[in-house]
Amino acid sequence: MKVVVLGAGFGGLELSARLSETLGDEVDVTLVDRSEGFVFGFSKLDVMFGRTTPGAVRHRYEDVVKPGVRFVRADVTAIDPGQRRVETTAGTFDGDVLVVALGADLDPAATPGLPEGGHEFYTEAGAFAARDVLAGFGGGRVIVGVCSTPFKCPPAPSETALLMHDLLVRTGVRERSEVHLVMPLPVPVPPSPAASEALLAAFAERGIEFHGGTVVRGLDPDRKVALLGDESSGSEMPYDLFLAVPRHVVPPVVAASGMTEDGWIPVDSLTLETRFPGVYAVGDVTSVGTPKAGVFSEGQAGVVADRIVAQIRGEDGPTYGGVGVCYVEFGGDQVAGVQVTFLQGQAPFGTYDPPSAALAALKGEFGTSRIQRWFGREWSAH
Numbered sequence: 312m313k314v315v316v317l318g319a320g321f322g323g324l325e326l327s328a329r330l331s332e333t334l335g336d337e338v339d340v341t342l343v344d345r346s347e348g349f350v351f352g353f354s355k356l357d358v359m360f361g362r363t364t365p366g367a368v369r370h371r372y373e374d375v376v377k378p379g380v381r382f383v384r385a386d387v388t389a390i391d392p393g394q395r396r397v398e399t400t401a402g403t404f405d406g407d408v409l410v411v412a413l414g415a416d417l418d419p420a421a422t423p424g425l426p427e428g429g430h431e432f433y434t435e436a437g438a439f440a441a442r443d444v445l446a447g448f449g450g451g452r453v454i455v456g457v458c459s460t461p462f463k464c465p466p467a468p469s470e471t472a473l474l475m476h477d478l479l480v481r482t483g484v485r486e487r488s489e490v491h492l493v494m495p496l497p498v499p500v501p502p503s504p505a506a507s508e509a510l511l512a513a514f515a516e517r518g519i520e521f522h523g524g525t526v527v528r529g530l531d532p533d534r535k536v537a538l539l540g541d542e543s544s545g546s547e548m549p550y551d552l553f554l555a556v557p558r559h560v561v562p563p564v565v566a567a568s569g570m571t572e573d574g575w576i577p578v579d580s581l582t583l584e585t586r587f588p589g590v591y592a593v594g595d596v597t598s599v600g601t602p603k604a605g606v607f608s609e610g611q612a613g614v615v616a617d618r619i620v621a622q623i624r625g626e627d628g629p630t631y632g633g634v635g636v637c638y639v640e641f642g643g644d645q646v647a648g649v650q651v652t653f654l655q656g657q658a659p660f661g662t663y664d665p666p667s668a669a670l671a672a673l674k675g676e677f678g679t680s681r682i683q684r685w686f687g688r689e690w691s692a693h
Contacts, residue, residue, distance in 0.1 A: 312338050312623055315397055315406035317387055319344035319372055321605035322412035322594040322612040324685040329616035331377040334623070340380045341404050343387060343397070346435075348372055349685075351678055352464050352605060354692070355438035356640065360474050361446060365439050374686050387413070390568040392587040408589050408619055411576065412612065413562045415463060415595040415603060421558040422458040428532030429456070429553035432471065433463065441554065445475075450484030451551025454537055456527040457494035459558040463595055463603040466649075468492060468556055469499045469510045470640040475554070476517045477642040491548065493522040493539065494556075502602065502651045505663035506639060513641055527555070559603070565596060573598065580655045581630040583615050591615045600633070601653045607635040638674040639666075646671040 314330065316323045319342050327342050347369070354368035372382050385401035395409040417433055419425045430444055431437040455472045462468075472492040479485040492499075492514070498507035499521070514521050528545060529538040530553060537548045561571055570576045575598035576585060583591045583599070593615055594608030601607040611631055618628030633653035638646050648670050651661035664670060678692040 312408065312619070313406045314338060314340045314408045314410065314619060315395070315404045316340060316342045316410045316412060317344075317390070317397060318412035318414055318594070318596075319346070319349060319375075319382070320412060320414050320594065320608060322414075322608035323410070324349065324375075324681075325609045326410060326412070326593070326612040326616045327375070327380045328377065328685050329613055330619065331379050333616070333620050335378040337623075338379045338619075341383060341406070342372075342375070342380060343383045343385055343399055343401075343404070344372060345384065345386045346372070347384070350435050351681075351692075352467065353638070353640070353674070353678070355432070355435060356467070356470060356474060357692075359432055359438045359441045359445065359471075360478055361442060369435075370682055370686050370690070374688065376687065387562075387564050390564060390570070392568055392570050392585065392590045395587075395589055406589075408591070410612075410615060411565065411570070411585075411590070411592040411596055412594050412608065413565055413596050414608075415559040416562045417557045418560050419555065419557040421560075422527065422529055422555070424530030424532050424538075425458065425553075425555055425557065428530035428535065429555045431555045431557045433467075433556055444552070445478060448482075448484075448552055450479065450482075450488040452489040452491065452549060453479075453552045453554065454491045454493060454548060454550045455554045455556075456537060457496075457556040458527045460495050461603055462556050462559050464637075465496075465500050465502075465602050465604070466506070466510075466637060466639045468494055469514075471554060472519050473510075473513060473517070473642040474640065476519055489520065490518070491520045491522060491550075493525050493527055493537070493548070495524065495526045497523045499523075500639075500649065502653070502659040503649045503661060503663055506647065506649045509647060509663070509665060510639070510641075559595075561596060580633070582618060582628070583611050583631060599631075600655060601635065602651075604635060604637060606637060607633075610635060638670065638677065641666040644668060644671050646674050648673070 385399035593611035621628035645666035
């Protein structure tokens with residue numbers, strides 16, 4: 312069976328590893344991605360706040376050497392889901408199965424004034440560039456602003472505000488600084504009331520101002536002012552440093568493929584199948600109903616891999632259970648744990664474990680184990 316996988320994030324890497332482990336050379340997997348390597352989302356924050364270097368957290372795709380798997384570095388230029396055919400800058404690929412795991416793109420320009428007046432930290436390049444910005448910041452009013460929903464890794468803006476507080480304390484300028492978190496969501500992590508309550512308590516303890524239910528509609532770079540709310544009833548907030556979570560959009564090549572509805576790819580919430588036979592989609596590119604976070608993409612990819620194996624063996628495949636575990640950075644080497652289950656037609660439910668050094672170690676093991684499985688080498692998150 313020929314399987315073409317578009318995107319080598321959590322979903323594409325997990326899918327390829329699972330198929331290789333189970334089928335080896337019995338399957339022909341082509342994994343396509345335009346990037347040089349993979350970087351965990353939490354590693355971007357580690358670089359941004361000076362904990363490590365870019366070279367230490369980038370995992371080169373050329374190191375993916377697994378039976379049955381071939382990595383192709385290329386841009387995807389066209390997708391024909393009806394024919395399961397993909398055109399790329401490295402040639403055309405056809406598959407018996409096509410899996411779209413291209414994630415979400417970021418569009419800073421969708422927020423007026425953001426490219427000129429702020430610093431996005433959600434891309435690899437943006438986070439790495441922000442490292443130098445933060446290193447030279449002498450204090451003042453910091454706004455961590457979310458420009459639209461949905462956005463990847465819902466706890467990340469809260470983590471950034473807490474880590475910003477720690478940085479200002481370390482550099483001795485916290486007393487003459489302010490930290491504000493602005494987001495459209497009413498609480499930091501709506502699917503987990505316990506996590507939201509803990510984060511709000513942490514904000515209050517550290518003097519971080521939380522502005523929930525508020526959208527950043529633009530920046531005025533000349534006046535260094537953030538424009539909040541709608542135009543008719545909005546307000547302004549001056550800033551010295553604006554750290555942005557930009558608008559998320561489906562990649563243009565996916566939008567042009569005819570697979571999307573309301574901006575994202577709809578899939579069967581149990582099987583991850585699209586309306587096109589033999590075509591699956593996983594992760595941030597979908598509207599499956601789970602948060603846009605790597606751990607959910609990984610879980611979905613595991614189900615798709617097992618369903619492909621079942622198809623080959625003439626068996627029934629598993630279904631997706633909507634479970635994800637997230638580690639939330641509270642600063643001070645303390646990490647909390649959140650497990651949430653998303654089932655269609657039901658409110659999310661789950662558990663929360665308060666911040667601890669033990670969970671920080673577990674978060675490190677999470678990263679270490681993935682690199683071992685996906686790239687076949689040892690790595691330490693810190």
